[in-house]
Amino acid sequence: MRYKAGYKEEKRKELLEISGQLAKKNGFASTGVDTFMKAAGVTSGAFYSHFSSKNDLFKALVENELQNSIxxxxxxxxxxPEQWIDFELNRYLALSHVERADVGCILPTLASEIARADQDIRHAYQAELLRGQQIFAKHLDSEEKAWAVMCQLVGAILMARSILDNNTRKMILDSSKNCVKIYLNMNTK
Known part of the structure; x- marks a missing residue:
């Protein structure tokens, strides 16, 4: 069967998007290839026309997710700088991000799995994460501040997700926003 031009690339993009959502919701290691492919509406056999292994899927997924964040x-x-960081704080440290891991950032959901992955995946992750960190460094005018803020954002989401009570979740998010602004010596609201 012949497919129109660009079909394979579009299908791969769709597979990465759906696999990313499932991995961020349920964990990558605990989700099988069959589950990823079923969610995407393709057979497990079709998987191998896009990825050589589950490890290859993980690497592509990590790169894709970080590129989306970037x-x-x-x-x-x-x-x-103040408007830029306010925008990012409000976008990232939102209850919707806490409640919807499947459509959120890969960092609070899969960083621990990436830390246990092979060097190829970790190199890909590091390269993309460094690209993202450079955007923060440019707007914050500091490499150190960029790392500190990124770590605070990811940690706040991770902590808030571990809490059941929405008032406590909101307190975690709001206090993290204020902490970042104080750290960056900006006015707090």
């Missing part, structure tokens, strides 16, 4: 950070409409 694109969001680049699309932040503000140039002023």
């Amino acid at each position: 694109q969001m950070w680049q699309d932040n409409p503000f140039d002023d």
Whole structure:
């Protein structure tokens, strides 16, 4: 069967998106290839026309997810550092991000699995994460501040997700926003 031009690339993109959602929701290691492919509406055999192994899928998924995050950070409409970080704090440290891991950032959901992955995956992760960190460093005018803020954001989401009570979740998110702003010596609201 012949497919129109670009079909394979579009299908791979769809597989990565759906696999990313499942992995962020249920964990990558605990989700089998059959589950990923069933969710995407393709056979497990079709998997091998896009990826050589589950490990290859994980690497592609990590790169794709971080590239999506990088694109969001680049699309932040503000140039002023205070407005830029306010926008990111409000976007990232939101209850919707806590409640919907499947459509959120890969960092709080899969970093521990990436830490246990092979070097190829960890190199890919590191390369993309460093690209993202450079965006923060550019807007915060500091490599150190960029790392500190990124770690605070990821940690706040991870902590808030571990809590059942929405008031406590909100307190974690709000206190993290304030902490970042104090650290960056910006006015708090």
